[in-house]
Amino acid sequence: MPYGYSGKFLRVNLSTGAVKVEERDDTYYRRYFGGWSFILDTLLREMPAGADPLGPDNILVFATGVVSGVPISGSARNAVGAKSPLTGAVGLSEVGGFWGSELKRAGWDAIIFEGQSERPVYLSIVDEVVELRDAGALWGRTTKETLEQVRQEMGEPRARVAAIGPGAENLVRYACIINDLKDAAGRCGLGAVMGSKRVKCIAVRGTKDIPVADPDRVRELARTMARGVAAGELAVNMHKYGTGVDLAGGEVSGNLPIRNWQGTRFPEAKDISAETLAETIRARMEACYACSVRCKKVVALEAPYKVDPDYGGPEYETIGAVGSNCGVSDLAAISKANELCNAYSIDTIAAGSAVAFAMEAFERGLLTAEDTGGLELRFGNGDAMVQAMGLIARREGIGGLLAEGAALAAERIGRGAEDFAVHVKNQDLPMHEPRYKRALAISYAVSPTGADHCHALHDTGYTTAGESIRRAGAIGIVEPVPLESLGPDKVRLTARGTMQNTLYNILVTCMFVPWTPQQQVDIVEAVTGWKTSYFDLMKGAERAFSMARAFNAREGFGAKDDYLPLRSQGPRAEGALTDGGIDPAALREALDNYYAMMGWDAEGCPTRACLEELDVAWVADVLELDRARG
């Protein structure tokens, strides 16, 4: 019997209603670990190239990893993947909470949805009992109404629910999937894929213990993290405030996006920071499953907006996207927008970015009050920003245009609007300035999912001989790298750091829990009983990342699709970074270097030798077969 995983996947054919159990052997787990790799293996083997992301040929996969669900900090997460309706490339998103661990405790490692249901359905899982049920009465409901009704219908008040709301049903291109109202598989529009398949939610109750190879060692590791956090030695700010601290530092350095990335000054940054939130509208902090870090803030508010604490509170990305990048300095409005996005299941980053883009278009006269139905979409208008969220989710009025995302909205508006739509592969930039963190310039361009902030490397810690560089010794980075560099030193650091972050997405664990590389190895060994190493784990990450690039190559993506938006190429308006932006030629050279270092060809597609080295030669066969078919 394996340890840490059951070896069982669920396959749900939504066109026929058939639910099957599939088994995967130990070699599969040993090679892939979980998360991204399970998803990419499925998509590359089963999905035809060129499939319509919102059609029956797309495949939606929910995947855990070999350590998911084990009672240890950081193990709560699950990954979701499909072809993205936002980017047309691979869509991958990871999410915390309790749902992923519950799925493991029900005895399932992954769920594959194929086909398309004619009627709304939901998947009910209570340990071995799996049923596809009618969700006609749930369609159109918010995530909270859905969660409450489904728990009642199942008679399982403790069921964990991954659900979509009206935004996903209406196929908002950046709709997301919400775990238990608070945690979002936010990016890439995977909620729209779920909506197109008419799957309202997956409700899971799992009551089993996950067998581990060395329970004493697992307990010891869990206690080490718990004690470190309790003693104020580990994850100090994350434990106290969660994400979004030091926003004034972000503002003064230029990292914080302001007014659609124009980069004017924003002295109100302090007013929307996690520290201010803690002193004003925060009800409490909460944890994901089995986690000592407890970094999730919960907001409760009665006025000027009523904010339901069941929907959690805004993370840094949300604060930036619907706050500073819209010029909004009102934490109440930010928290209300967060609540609405979670209720409707739309990505706060993309929704905020679409509104910020629209505000600039409005102020430039490219959108008029007639276009917006009288909504004064000006920077700083928090109430208009909040109202826009509902319009987007319902695709009502101007919301119909903004539901397509800033990139496609800009194309439709034309007249130069494309110049200030700030995205890579139609994925809006997350809330970190690539003109400041130059590793992000590379990371945003090269990411297979478009501009991403999770597997991307944030390089500001690596510029001095401090703690980050000491830790980077594990990946052979032994000297500081200047912040402004785009040279081979930065490319090497970025590629290796990105693989470290990708490792979180195959195990599937959380980057906010400060396990050392050696502890990550210890956890995998203690849970599975395997003999492994950081080298082996990093190769697993590289395998997943290169498979993601191979997926994109099949879909026609190449070097031309790895770029930075025009706005990132010029200077910020005021304060820091006013002396220029990212030089496209220097970035191109860095990207070519990146491809070569990773074993990819001039188009950024993994070579056969690269894929052979990563022990997935079959991916090279898939690519060659596609090329032969033309």
Next chain:
Amino acid sequence: MRVPDGTRIVHLVVAFGLDPAEVSIVSRQGTLSSLEDVVADGDLVELYPPIGGGC
């Protein structure tokens, strides 16, 4: 605090027992500054660690 003329921000960092290598962003009077800058009377100096990523 009182400091001699010509005091640089890095001197303040060391005086507070902090490691200058862990200071990523220096703000003086609300604008971007550096550890090598000399402080003036009444300055408000703020220090920040590196800004990470994640959600």
